[in-house]
Amino acid sequence: MKFLCLACDQAMEFAERQLPGDGTLAAVFGCPTCGREIAMLANPMETQLVSSLGIKVGGREVPEQPLELVRSSLAEGRPDAFLDDSAPANPSAVQGPVTWSDDAVQRLSHVPTFVRGMVKRIYTDYARERGIERITPEIMDTARTDLGLEGM
Ligand SMILES: [Zn+2]
Secondary structure, three states, X not given: OOOEEOOOOEEOEEEEEEOOOOOOEEEEEXXXXXXXXEEEEEOHHHHHHHHHOOOOOOOOOOOHHHHHHHHHHHHHXXXXXXOOOOOOOOOOOOXXXXXXXXXXXXXXXXXXXXXXXXXXXXXXXXXXXXXXXEEOHHHHHHHHHHHOOOOO
């Protein structure tokens, strides 16, 4: 993936990459000629997809090993690959298990198998960080809006 500076007709160079704790990925590219900069932002879902596919943002800046671990988990197709509950992102988060209503499980079953564990993890993290103990289709709707995942 490359970005082109239209004014200079020159490929921009990767300048900076940030992974804030919320899962958002920001990559900055700059034009070596005029110094103009652009930033690429990806929401948590997009970040996980990009990471899972092993795409190297800005060359080799992304460490390879963790991505390959994610990728091999995906290749095995284990639906529970991302359900490790050991590290809640938010210290004030609910510690108990987040449960899923029957209709929420039903809706999750429509998600393609290879990303289902990831999607489930995203919703579970969302619920846990907000003290929500039970995920329903309504919670999933709210989460999608909050996380910018519409259309997924
Ligand atoms: Zn330029």
